[in-house]
Amino acid sequence: MTLQHYLLVSAALFALGVLGLLTRRNAVNVLMGIELILNSANLNLVAFSRYGTGNLEGQLFAVFVVVIAAAEVAVALAIVLTLYRLRRTPNLDEADILKG
Amino acid sequence: MNAEAAVFYVLAAITVGSAAVVVLARSLIYSAFALLFTFVGVAGLYLLLGADFLAATQLLIYVGGILVLLLFGVMLTHKLYDLDLRSEVTQFLPGVIVSIGLFAVLALTAWRTDWAGGDGRAPAATTREIGQLFMGRYLLPFEAASILLLVALMGAAMIVRRKRSA
């Protein structure tokens, strides 16, 4: 296995995440797309840590990315739940109350 | 083909295949459960890359935490009794074009670049070294992470709290 193999898997994950981000209306589904993108970034970090410089910093950054992902999901879902309570919809394109 | 390559291809197939299900499935519940396989596949890839602590972290936080939270999100934002769990799709064609283009660019870059490789790091147990880095050079990010968690918890609890006047 070489670095390129892992980078290809990561690229595929990233592209699929972007696809989910662009095509879904449901906010929870969009969050799933974001998780895919974060995972692909993490996979890159770990792969470079393994095949590149050979130090542990890449894995350490990946741990912090995971933590930030957890915080992000917690806050984002709170926003989605509040949106659902106010507008009775989980769809992002119907969240247009701020429109002038 | 040696065993490592075989395991890699199986894991890569599981990861990418279930990620495709996450994005393309009609039902939200299917997406959520396919996400489980994506996370587990990525954890396996971490293990193969010699990041055993990170693989455990992935299982603990992503599979045990984030996925549960996302399922909560599904359960809390839908009237489940009429089983209307379909997730609508908009701008499908532009999305597909953009994502295929992105993948082509990324894959071409990844494949054709002559990555300046070091010796690499032989896979070995990492937890002790990560602990030493946390306690030494990366102490400030370590403590900052707890502040981030504090802020996230406070913010999220405040957002979901029902207003007293309501």
Place this chain on the structure above:
Amino acid sequence: MPSAAPSASYLTSHSAILAFLLVVVGFVAVNLVLWKIIRPSRFSEEKLTTYECGENPTGSAWIQFNIRFYVFALLFIIFDVEAVFLLPWAVVFREIGPLAFLEGLVFIAILAIALAYVWRKGDLEWVRTEDRQV
């Protein structure tokens, strides 16, 4: 690309996980397929009802959950992350000594503030005090 070969002990020690996975998946698959072939198939309406320890279920299991569950899920994930951070800390605790104790203490203290906050604000109570007075 030159890269250090994975040490044999690392891959061998983790291949146990792979073996377990294969056994588990194989066990479930064999049982499902084998019994699918062997068992007689008689359909009746009652078999489709939700299993509720012998009682007849009332209503659907697919209800919308109370939003208050979310605060508990939130607390769970925050302290889940804390546990992950404390794991490497605990591994090197002995060799670093008192300094590590102090550093870990600060980390836990900051998250204790978070717990104190939600506790003080009454998010942990199922029936809120302000609801009770009304």
